[in-house]
Amino acid sequence: MAEMLYREALNQALAEEMTRDANVFLIGEEVGLYDGAFKVSQGLLARFGSARVVDTPISELGFCGLGVGAAMVGLRPVVELMTWNFALLAIDQILNNAAKLRHMSGGQLRCPIVFRGPAGAGGRLSSQHSQEFDVVYSHFPGVKVVAPATPSDAKGLLKSAIRDDNPVVMFESERLYAIKGDVPEGELLVPIGKAEVKREGNDVSIITWSRMYYFCEQAAAELEKQGIRAEILDLRTLRPLDEEAIIATVQKTNRVVVVEEGWPLGGFGAQLVDTIQSKAFDYLDGPVQRVTGLDVNMSYAANLENAIQPDAPRIIEAVKKVMYREEA
Amino acid sequence: MSMPILMPALSPTMKEGKITKWLKKEGDKISSGEAVAEVETDKSNLEVEAYEDGYLLKIVVPENESAPVGAPIGYLGEKGEKVEASAQQPKPVAAAPAPAAPAPRPSTPAPAAAQKTSAPAPATPRPQAGPAQVVPFRREGDRRAEEEGRLRASPLAKRIAEERGLDLAALQGSGPQGRIIKRDIEEALTHGAAVPRLAPSLGVPLSVERREPQVVPISSMRRVIAQRLADVKPGVPHFYLTVDIEMDAAMQIRDEAKALDSKVSVNDIVVKAAAIALRRMPKMNVSLQGDQQLQYQNVDVGIAVAIEEGLITPIIRDADQKGLAAISAEARDLAERARKRALKPQEYTGGSITISNLGMFGVDSFVAVINPPQASIVAVGQVAEKAVVRNGQVVVRKIMTSTLSGDHRIIDGALGAEYLRELKGLLEHPMRLLF
Secondary structure (H helix, E strand, C coil): CEEEEHHHHHHHHHHHHHHHCCCEEEEECCCCCCCCCCCCCCCHHHHHCCCCEEECCCCHHHHHHHHHHHHHCCCEEEEECCCCCHHHHHHHHHHHHHCCHHHHCCCCCCCCCEEEEECCCCCCCCHHHCCCCHHHHHCCCCCEEECCCCHHHHHHHHHHHHHCCCCEEEEECCCCCCCEEEECCCCCCCCCCCCEEEECCCCEEEEECCCHHHHHHHHHHHHHHCCCCEEEEECCEEECCCHHHHHHHHHHHCCEEEECCCCCCCCHHHHHHHHHHHHCHHHCCCCCEEECCCCCCCCCCHHHHHHHCCCHHHHHHHHHHHCCCCCC | CCEEEECCCCCCCCCEEEEEEECCCCCCEECCCCEEEEEECCCCEEEEEECCCEEEEEECCCCCCEEECCCEEEEEECCCCCCCHHHCCCCCHHHCCCCCCCCCCCCCCCHHHHHCCCCCCCCCCCCCCCCECEEEECCHHHHHHHHHHCCCECHHHHHHHHHHCECHHHCCCCCHHHCECHHHHHHHHHHCCCCECCCCCCCCCCCCCCCCCEEECCCHHHHHHHHHHHHHCCCCCEEEEEEEEECHHHHHHHHHHHHCCCCCCHHHHHHHHHHHHHHHCHHHCEEEECCEEEECCCCCEEECEEECCEEECCEECCHHHCCHHHHHHHHHHHHHHHHCCCCCHHHCCCCCEEEEECHHHCCCCCCCCCCCCCCEEEEEEEEEEEEEEECCEEEEEEEEEEEEEEECCCCCHHHHHHHHHHHHHHHHCHHHHHC
């Protein structure tokens, strides 16, 4: 077990897979000479050369399309988006091309490509650069979507994503890159489509993914002091959804809080609530609660930015509600 | 313009109500929906609430005094407004209209009908000014079961109850709006408060359709019989039939119920048998109301419950459809709430027969007075070991003496005797209850 930063774990995954398979290459803005906008690709240019670590102009649609073309002919591109907000320019390549090629070619074409980069609030980046896209990409068949919370999952899922023969969208977070965590030594492959119980508990299930996991841990620690043992299920993958794990935790605790960074209307959490009510209805002891970002554009002001995002107190409040323990 | 607050009719048999407490003083501001006074009726204590905003101008019926249904008990109006002098005096009780026999709706009245009873009986003199409507204030406890007639329980609670054979209706929910949640079930299981559900659940079994009674034309012969007998015995002319019933087999049911952790009393078994007998003999399931004879479509059996202030007869609806455990649980619930005077009017109106049991006091036999508009009542004595002759031998049997009182205007002796024979047969061979 080695302790490392989330960005270091990603770097390790890239280096290991590029070493293992000569078809793997990294492409994106500032991934080479600058060592990556968030230093995920640090040292890779020096190690693998400019043919496999490719700096691009500011042209998301262009380099995403280039990646899709490369994947069609047998390479395994990893396309780094400086943030997922910029991928709005390239969404046609991701969702209309990469996600559909296998289908449109009647199975003749594969598109083994990874699109990755930070999503969500990064810290005073205001409304255009703080968005979650969980529900946008998860909505489309034809892509897999992963959103690891820990360095270990980041490494294991990125490696699995690179080896997958289908397009994989990977959401990271600027605020996760500097998170430290234990990463197992040696080959680490985290299967896509498998959630993980990160904390065991019997009283309530908190279902979350990505950065919100840490707020859930804070809330669970506080709740434990108050005698409530919360289970935290980290989805890790949003598509395909690990319904089995979701049903299992609902069956265990009978009460659920879904925590997501994104907006409430049509959010990914709403899908989880539907899955729960349709597949685990008889195990519910009360309505599922959602904790989401507020239904507004992200503010630049730090105090407002914090107020808009879910935090531990809001999660605790929701847990008490599903536990029928609202404070007087 | 001041508006009178009228004494509401809170039950079909209520003629007058006593104000036990004014919750507002003269001059107090009242919002629509607020309770203004507590009223004691012949059956229950209920709060009444105002339907209009305003100020309580005048209290005309002071605490501990009674007013007939439909009479003003107070006046609402604008602040500082004067109440017209003529309106200030309550009508004397004697002027109260005799509420006609309960409306011909012996099946459970819709809750809404029971609440909005401000409309006085037809003959009530209505004051000129539009009366401020008053409706009984529903108690918190009533709300739970009454709201949409549905029981709130979490899906999990329902599933556990199903698995454990528990009757959710017997539990008190601690969740929002009385929702029964997992912890309520767990508590009930731990404290043994849960009632095993071995039969259709307490309350309204969903499978039973409630149907309005049919109005049956009265034959001219019947009409003459009714008139003649009423001349001889004014009111409800009673006749009495008495039988001894061997309860040895029925008592075994009680013991077997104990083995199932189910408490079933002799009375529960009698209720069940009386209901089955009634189902088999629909001619007994009737009621004479005014000059109409009603044929009930459902089998509802009343149970006489002694309470501190007197007597009340809550009704077990569709008792023929319910298992003993359900009847038992329901009887206990009704009796308990009767003692707290928390029964709703629809819980003690309707039905065609009542079981009155004084066996627990060691009474061997007695005759009971019919509770109109019901048509009969069965007075049940104690189950006692007696020496009886069977096949020329003196043997000991558990004997319960029962006396049927029938309303002779619509039931004849032969019909009553047939009914008693059926009841006796069912109790002596309780396996017949299954058929």
